[in-house]
Amino acid sequence: MNKSKLILSCLFVLFVACLSLGSVFATDNSNSTDTLKVIDDEQDALSIPENDVALSQSGDADNLTVSESDANETLSLSSDSSKEVLASSVSVSSGHTFKKCGYTFKVSDSQYKKIKNAISAGKKQKFLDWGFEFKVKTNKVIKVKVLVKTKTYHKKVRYEGLTYYPYKAVKLANLKYYYKHGWKKYDTGFQSSNGKSKKYLGYNYVKLKKTVKTYKTVKMRVYATIYYEGEYDYVAGPHVYYPVVNFDAMKKGYSSRYLNCALLK
Incomplete structure (x- = not known):
């Protein structure tokens, strides 16, 4: 009888210990996962400025492209106007x-x-x-x-x-x-x-x-x-x-x- 009680007590303690270890592992896993998620979020947060930079670069490139086209149009207009002036001044x-x-x-x-x-x-x-x-x-x-x-x-x-x-x-x-x-x-x-x-x-x-x-x-x-x-x-x-x-x-x-x-x- 005493032996049976002792065995049951040991099994109960062992079960409780297993439950405790499981919760610890679960807690550790959840913390690591959250940590990884936070890191990933930080990486995502870091990637956002890169995207912004990319967008601003593309925007600058667009602006440069527009400026170059405007310059080209200006040059072409100046060239045409000078040709018209030259044509009108030369007999x-x-x-x-x-x-x-x-x-x-x-x-x-x-x-x-x-x-x-x-x-x-x-x-x-x-x-x-x-x-x-x-x-x-x-x-x-x-x-x-x-x-x-x-x-x-x-x-x-x-x-x-x-x-x-x-x-x-x-x-x-x-x-x-x-x-x-x-x-x-x-x-x-x-x-x-x-x-x-x-x-x-x-x-x-x-x-x-x-x-x-x-x-x-x-x-x-x-x-x-x-x-x-x-x-x-x-x-x-x-x-x-x-x-x-x-x-x-x-x-x-x-x-x-x-x-x-x-x-x-």
Whole structure:
């Protein structure tokens, strides 16, 4: 009887001990699982910023892509606009070339149209209603001698002297020498000695002057001036049916030099 009680007591203690160990293991397992879950959650929490970073990077990339496309669009617009400006500023007119009096010059299409209409009217012995005038460069640059300075000199020369005794005229100067070297006589007279000289009673004199001009050579462009008088422009003077071209050498700061003229027909 006592043995049976002892065995039952041992079995009860052993059962209780097993239950305690099971609960411990269960507790440990639950804690480890929760710990692992918390760690996993932390990893998930850590992965969220990575996703955010990825999203922000992709967002930045999108922004960069948009900026690049905007830049490309801006560049393409700038390129197109510059092409339009360039196309509008560069003339594609072929014009027409004339050769007259040894000079070559070119006029635009609109100018040539006016000239051609005037020539056509002139061949029919008629005039256009209104005239025109324009100036263009030729192919020639010429050297022109231009006046840059003028100075006039004066001189009083004794021509003949009268001796006191006998009364004899003595030539004192050779006027031909002065005349040969550009001097010109502009006045004459007699200068009395007023008793200051026993040798001369006085002398005849001439007043001479000479103008000295200083020149220099200047390169000037030759221009062609084409003008035409229409029927309603005509006032007086010679009136021709055809356009006229004048050739003049010109340079800023100097007077123009007329060279030649011709009719365009």
